[in-house]
Amino acid sequence: MGEVAARGRKSIGAKRNPESADAIVEAAEAVLREAGYAGFSIEAVARRARAGKPTIYRWWPSKAALLIEVYQRQKHVETPDTGNVEDDLAGFLRNLFAHWRDTPSGNVFRSLIAEAQSDETAAAALAEYSKGRRSHTGLMIERAKARGEVAANVDTGIVADLVAAYAWRHLLSNRLDEDEAAIRAAVRYVVRGIARVP
Amino acid sequence: MGEVAARGRKSIGAKRNPESADAIVEAAEAVLREAGYAGFSIEAVARRARAGKPTIYRWWPSKAALLIEVYQRQKHVETPDTGNVEDDLAGFLRNLFAHWRDTPSGNVFRSLIAEAQSDETAAAALAEYSKGRRSHTGLMIERAKARGEVAANVDTGIVADLVAAYAWRHLLSNRLDEDEAAIRAAVRYVVRGIARVP
Amino acid sequence: MGEVAARGRKSIGAKRNPESADAIVEAAEAVLREAGYAGFSIEAVARRARAGKPTIYRWWPSKAALLIEVYQRQKHVETPDTGNVEDDLAGFLRNLFAHWRDTPSGNVFRSLIAEAQSDETAAAALAEYSKGRRSHTGLMIERAKARGEVAANVDTGIVADLVAAYAWRHLLSNRLDEDEAAIRAAVRYVVRGIARVP
Amino acid sequence: MGEVAARGRKSIGAKRNPESADAIVEAAEAVLREAGYAGFSIEAVARRARAGKPTIYRWWPSKAALLIEVYQRQKHVETPDTGNVEDDLAGFLRNLFAHWRDTPSGNVFRSLIAEAQSDETAAAALAEYSKGRRSHTGLMIERAKARGEVAANVDTGIVADLVAAYAWRHLLSNRLDEDEAAIRAAVRYVVRGIARVP
């Protein structure tokens, strides 16, 4: 682990030391994994990475920037492609919940959202990041449109937004262990609607 | 305002002084309004309320507890009853967004969610609070069921969850100025579904 | 002990309850014995005595006042009368050191002196108390004068002062275990002087 | 003064900033001079020195440590060398009393002794310091021995102890204005003894 390799790490001269950068991001991830957002501080990361605080501030001007880099290093959840939009969305959410539950990713992303509530730059970074993810999620809808499964005039962004909102809410409420049926029902309501068929 | 009336406020004996409690909650609200979550500290509240820190800690063991009380003192958004579930839900969201935008409530609730990401008691309190609100929102669905507008086998909780998720996501992403059309589209997708009608 | 008997002790009408006073002084003594001056606070005494703080403040306006009462309740060291002034003074110091070492008295008196360094009333009370003790110690010198052992023109107060100073210094420096020989030598220097006899 | 020069003082890199250390010790001295031991707190010193509390705690782990440094920065009283031990000791005491009376030293040393009654480290530091001063005072006795003025078998340490005890007692009892005659009498009793010459 980074925090061990870091012992006695020295400057390598007038250029960025990738060992340090790695050690810092790994330390940040480790801190988040072990102590959660509550224990996540630049101090703690610097201690763990055996780095000076200014070294961290030089490359990541805020906690948020570091959080984003940590999150982006995590493996992301891919969007399934089963040929059925309901299965795609439900499968995606199931995988995402599992990913957030079983890796530090969940902690990292929760922290990022929390940070964005008091830090302007975190908010901006999160917005930027979300935009990218939204279009990624939107692919599933677009494919369904192409298959004729979804009406052409549906706003892909809004649907992706609903799906992301459902995921966020469960992450932020510690409800990532939601059972399969509930996830599927939520997806079905979006896909089929809740109106009584006359 | 509390911070003025507070001058010279003393103990009223071996029981809680409601004047102090009021001054503290009002000060907390004022701090959140003026400095946001970033500037919200027990110290700041104590200073503003002209109260001792121990007085705050005596009654609100954590920042979260204070946030919750502040939030609950705010006027809540009522659920409309237009006779049409889509109008009800869209109207509710519109009102909720306006409320969060135009009063300190939004800031308070954002802060509470953020706090819950690092504070166990805040998480528990938020879960408890959410449960209550979910059933409140669910009333709109129940009424629609009673009218025959919504299928009887629809899970009210899941629909309320979707609506709340949409609201949370917009609050946490600084997108409370979402336009009417987008809100209505999102609600329609839930109510009518996105599937192409054959 | 006071702290047990205190359970349920109440007012006995419009006059001072001697049970309470006793319980408080005993509690103060117990706190000093067990936690020393560092742990001696009005809060701690009130807790231990199951008394209200105002009850303490009503009768003892300062920590110093309470300390003085506690000290005066202690048994005092008597001045020996052996017929020899050197033996008297050495014996007195030996007994005093033992008393301070083996009872709470030492802790109490140390505390009183310490308190007097930052509390005016404690300083005054200590001065008053010291005056009394000085004349008490002076008796040994007066008796020696009467026996013709000590020159008539010797200032009794100054000699008593030297003896008290020696005692204070050892108390305040945690050197109450000074051996017999050193005490005797110090006394001899005062009685016989250090000058070389030609 | 330190508290003015301190404005805008910053770190001077990865090493101790002597300006800060100076400002802190000077502030401590000023606080003791102006508010006495009662008003002497780390908070007050930090405020006065415009220093962060952790900076103080980094270098002086306790109030006692800071007090000692303040005391040691004061000019010390030299031991006179008149060729007569009685004049030496009386002169030394007279100078010491004046020094304690007219400079903050007296307040500082009083505080240190008081602090030592509740703080173990202060007690240890005071003992260490006292040892050094005792041998310093002892020089006057040693010189008298060399001159044949004092008997060779006299224990220098005990005599020095008697002298220090007399000084402490007057300091702690607010009797630094003791008149010349009383000081000289006390010294004479030690040097010549109080016994009636037959």
Place this chain on the structure above:
DNA sequence: TGCTAATCGAGACGGTACGTCTAGTCTTTTT
């Protein structure tokens, strides 16, 4: 006998200080 007044335990109150932690900045030294 019934009222007044003082006392009691209790504990809340506005404050100050504690000693620790983190934020974000600064500078020297090393490579």
Place this chain on the structure above:
DNA sequence: AAAAAGACTAGACGTACCGTCTCGATTAGCA
């Protein structure tokens, strides 16, 4: 030129006491 290291000011954290205040109860002594 940049990394490493650690000091710096600043201020929040949650706790312990300070000395004051009011409460509700209890009871002695005066009316």
